[in-house]
Amino acid sequence: MIREFYINNFKSLINFQSQLDKFTCLIGLNGSGKTTILQAIDFTTQLIKGHVEDWLNMREWALEDLFYSSNPSNNISFLLKLQFKKSSYSWRGEFNGNTLTCPFEKIVNDISGEILFEVTDRAYHIGNNPHKPIEFKYQGSILSVLQDEVLTEELINIRDFLVSVKSTDLLSPQLMRKRARQADNDLGLGGEKLSAFLHDLSDVQKNEINQLIKENFSPRFESFETTTIQAGWKKLSVTEKIIPVLETARLRTEAKHVSDGLLRLLAILSQMMSSSQVLLFDEIEDGINPEIVEKLVDLLISTPQQIITTTHSPIVLNYIEDEQAKKSVILTYKNEKGITQQRPFFTIKGVAEKLEILGPGEAMLDVNLNELAQELSHD
Incomplete structure (x- = not known):
């Protein structure tokens, strides 16, 4: 699963970092950046698949739509921390909008500290093997074009996991x-x-x-x-x-x-x-009768896949157990510069106490999210 996600200069996400649970539910006002977070995860994992131009065309985006409007840079830096059954890894890199490639990438085994893969200065190396110059064209990550024969089993597993991430945020x-x-x-x-x-x-x-x-x-x-x-x-x-x-x-x-x-x-x-091992859904309750939302939430929480979804509905939250909600529900909001921020909702002072007497959805209803966002943006 993806246990941590960092990205910088993607739309309204500037130095954005978030811990993710097996089931993560993003809440917040319209325009706070919930869907942008899903798009950012989808974009980052698309780099492993290559075909960045196709991804932009599919969404009907121009290249400049990727970047924060007030930042002249067209580079996007990112970090994904991955948790597998017996190991954990970090994949960090930087996407260059001029070349549509990642001129810097590194995958590290977080347990051993071993560098499994690295791209720098137009060359790449795998494990302890010597650096090889990059003399071919590609988009996104160089892992999108390297054949299995030159990769280690660990790298194949990491690549295949990231390729399996699927977004349906435009259903x-x-x-x-x-x-x-x-x-x-x-x-x-x-x-x-x-x-x-x-x-x-x-x-x-x-x-x-x-x-x-x-x-x-x-x-x-x-x-x-x-x-x-x-x-x-x-x-x-x-x-x-x-x-x-x-x-x-x-x-x-x-x-x-x-x-x-x-x-x-x-x-x-x-x-x-x-x-797919990670599924991204936007407004999971959209078009679903409130009477059957509970069954849907139960299925999403119990599925072996990691689920990252957004919702506007307190009903969805009410069907999440309190302890699960403490880990899973993340509030998104924007500061005065229009930059998306996040906080685990039930760790916020004044909100956590509500969970002692109210259900998660009732607690959400009992909070003025607009006022809370203004308070948090000035912290």
């Missing part, structure tokens, strides 16, 4: 309703590959999603189906019971007529079936 019902040809193991930022992604799941995974929805979210729900139509396009539809007392009565609905909430559930649950 859109309109895009999820679209037919897709191929998923390539990717839902798409907006969920535009949902039909193809679901089509590629194993029968066991499909059955598990169907059972989860039936048992936790919609008793009328029977199953989702994907079919291949002309030119390889995948069509998504949902089958529901329409008369509970008549077992043979079923209604099949194509995705373009399926509710926003059910599409989001299919997208979220499908990601929980994927090989």
